[in-house]
Amino acid sequence: MSQVLDPPPPTRASTQAAPFTTESGPAAGSDLAALAARHGLTVSGARPSLPQYVRDLWARRHFIGAFSTAKLTAQYSQAKLGQLWQVMTPLLNAAVYYFIFGLLMDTKRGVEDFVPFLVTGVFVWTFTQSSIMAGTRAISGNLGLVRALHFPRAALPVSFCLQQLQQLLFSMAALLVILLAFGVPPAPSWVLALPALVLQFLFNAGVAMVMARVGSKIPDMAQLMPFLLRTWMYASGVMFSIEHMTGPDSGLPSWVGTALQLNPAVVYIDLMRFALIDTFGGSQLPPHVWALAVGWALVAGIGGFVYFWKAEETYGRG
Template sequence: MTEHSGSATAAPPHAATAAPEASAALAARFGLSVSGRRPGLPEYTRLLWGRRHFIVAFATARLTAMYTAARLGQIWQVLTPLLNAAVFYLVFGLLLGTNRGVPNYIAYLCTGVFVFQFTQSAVLAGTRAIADNLGLIRALHFPRACLPIAFTVIQLQQLVFSMGVLGVIILVTGEPLTFRWLLVLPVLVLQSVFNAGLAMTMARIGAKTTDMAQLMPFIMRTWMYLSGIFWSVSTVTAHVPHWISTALNLNPALIFNNLMRYALMDSVAASALPHHVWLAVTAWTVTVGLGGYLFFWRAEEEYGRG
């Protein structure tokens, strides 16, 4: 009896690559592509724009559902920043006296609280945008950037609803209605793009590091204390080194607050704004908005995978 050698039954050397090559040829023939493949940036942007109606509908539905269990419903969209402003006024305005030297402190404080809460809520929601929607991500195929952008739209809808109440507060406290109020629209547009960029950045980080959702409230609270919400920047910068003053004035949250106050409050003069304020806010918006979008897109294939 002859002994068969192992090489007699071994597959030819090219057999290992034959099957993948055949599969690739079939896929190319029938126009198939890898599931979950990250499209190029122009294609991804086109797909994202095509889902714009989904983004708005998703944001509106989530906003409506957010307050269905509460007796006061969507009134909490206004009550929440108002209650925050009342607490800050009690602690910082009355007890700590940070209202000294600030004309119309109530309008100053309320504007800062409303504007910063827009950024804070968008960032916190963006951090959990992927982790809290894994079922949707795994069930449907769509550009994942839809989610952090949709959560930013939710916060924008809340802010727009609240701006009516803020306008009443400002008028009641003695500020006149002027043409500067028209600046509210470009400020909101710039801040929305800035917030969306931050939300997308944190969505990618939060998808990989789930503990970030627990850490972000502390980071956002620290940022709030440094953003001139309830104290006058000019008063503080008069007593600190120049580099600290420069850093404070370059804070994007402070810039958005100051621009909104300048738009709504006649008592806030142009001299109170940082130098080249529109250039600075545009630079922040483009850098964070575009940078966050690119940062999120580069990990598109990873979202929703175990």
């Protein structure tokens, strides 16, 4: 009976394995870390250095492009009009805004070429709005992909912003037709629309990465964002001229107009309007607008990227 109850003496193999299987605390942790280092093992999903993260993201550039194109193609795959909705959606929004603000509220008073003015503002604003909304759901809406594959998570918000840029480029064809139909002639200043779009894309991508990190921790943010973005839109001069609404006859303090002009959405809308509409000629564009556009793009783009990178290890966990 004693032979059955008494445990057998420890063997040499079990004695050697004991530090790794039975110990706990700092000693065991250091032993495991040493074992991992000896065999070249690293922590799965560990955040790489910022330069390495940039290189990893650049290495996935083909995935980013293909993913954004696939999402854009699938977006309207169930609709009978298909990709035409890429153009019709902002045009219908512009028509509603023209009826409410241009006709009923008479915000077109004092604004030359109001229809091109309005359509340009709607198209440019839609680019920012859609990019930020897509970025908010970039992580929380793609948890299966995040948990299944190892890749820089910043690829998701960037690809969604690229998708919205592609959609805007489709819409720009309709915008040019509207400009010509309302008597706005082609001009060399139209070329300035390209750098304006590049700067706006950098700004949108930066804000989208900030919201992607916030949205991954607070899923309810996706429900709150439409209200915040709608408020931002009304302060961005999409449907009216900020200069006319905040002028000396408005009764508003002068700082209100200055604060609205610093709004990044206003900056990028103004750049596009002054580039495309001849009554807003480039010579009338205040010199600080380009500086503001570059500044907002750098602050949002770099700051948003670093902010997103700092939480790289947490995405898809919990």
